[in-house]
Amino acid sequence: MVVIIRIQSNALILAILFFLATPVMAQDTTISGPQSASEGPDRQLQKDVQNPVASLILVPLQNNTNFDSGPFSRTQNVLNIQPVIPINISSYWKVIVRVVQPLVWQPSPNQNTGGEYGVGDMAPDFFFSPRKPGKLMWGVGPAFAIPTATNHVLGQGKFSIGPSAVVLVQPGKWTFVNLVNNVWSVAGSGSRPPVNQMLDQYFITRNLEKGWYVTSSPIITANWKAPSGGVWTVPFGGGLGRVQKLGPQPVNWKVEFFGNAVHPKGSSSWTMRLTLAFLYPKHSSE
Secondary structure, eight states, X not given: OHHHHXXXXXXXXXXXXXXXXXTSOGGGSSOOSTTHHHHOXXXXXXXXXXXXXXXXXXXXXXXXXXXXXXXXXXXXXXXXXXXXXXXXXXXXXXXXXXXXXXXXXXEOTXXXXXXXXXXXXXXXXXXXEESSOOSSEEEEEEEEEBOOOSSGGGSOOEEEEEEEEEEEEOOTTEEEEEEEEEEXXXXXXXXXXXXXXEEEEEEEEEEOGGGEEEEEOOEEEEETTSOTTSSEEEEEEEEEEEEEEETTEEEEEEEEEEEEEEOOTTSOSEEEEEEEEEEEGGGSOO
16 A cells, blocks of 8 residues: 555656746746846757757656556556667767656556556667757667566566657747657567557647747557557647756756547546656756
């Protein structure tokens, strides 16, 4: 019972941090920079936060609360710890290392109490991208799924690999991004089913004044091994966020809600996503 209470409080903890971030002293509510006196927040940092291949170190904590899951309409919770680190490898190229490590609360599918909590499968991506891109920015590289789950219900039990790509443009106050990958299992437990799955996440963001923005970033997935009617999960929705300071620390926070217009039978029908990302522009490569 203690473990369950602690895990289900992940979303509450992030929500408290969001509310604490908003009323911080006026001089700390925007990112300081050479343009801050006349134009408000640092526009370049605001755009870099929304650019998956920018030369910016950040550590997002993303909490996904998935409601109405399973035959008892219970709540699944997935807290993703996903650091992003750019590394210059030549005068022309850099590699963006992006790792997603989930902590999962998975309610029992056979009863209306109990469940499993632990580490899920790790999902690292590596994007090779030009250090000085043009108006169209892009990155390509491998994506992996590593069977690090601490319980068989929290992961797939397979080592998987496949291609990953991202393209984006940032005209004016807008950002348009599409990130897609597909992985196939190549090793792992012989008793677990093979993996062939796609992830496609698009971002549409409109920047506003004083670091605020509105955004939509649903994650579309396809399990190509699933039976007919259970392949696709297609959410719609969005929310708002802000780039500001939490004390001396630059952060990016956002709150989003998504309804799954298409989803496998028994899976969640809607999701609340809370994200708090810690930004480290002074330590990022130029």
